[in-house]
Amino acid sequence: MSLDPQGAAPEDLSHAGSVTDKAIEYMMEQGISPISIASALLGGALGLMARTMEDPAIARVLRSALVSVESGELQEMRQQGAEPPRAG
Incomplete structure (x- = not known):
């Protein structure tokens, strides 16, 4: 990987x-x-x-997901009918 x-x-x-x-x-x-x-x-x-994974790495993944929600990225994708991004 x-x-x-x-x-x-x-x-x-x-x-x-x-x-x-x-x-x-x-x-x-x-x-x-x-x-x-x-x-x-x-x-x-x-x-x-x-x-x-170690806890700090898990926290980074979760923070990234939260930023996507709080920035409106997922809402914007819902309105466009697009697939949400995959966590990474």
């Missing part, structure tokens, strides 16, 4: 995102509510981070 040329994201992030998108699609087709899907994905992501 190496970083891209700008050092911003692992090269396999797109693949992981595609797999996650398919899992979300499958769960939606199964009638699982969006809040349940989101909660399960967030819980799984936090568990993975806790097992593989």
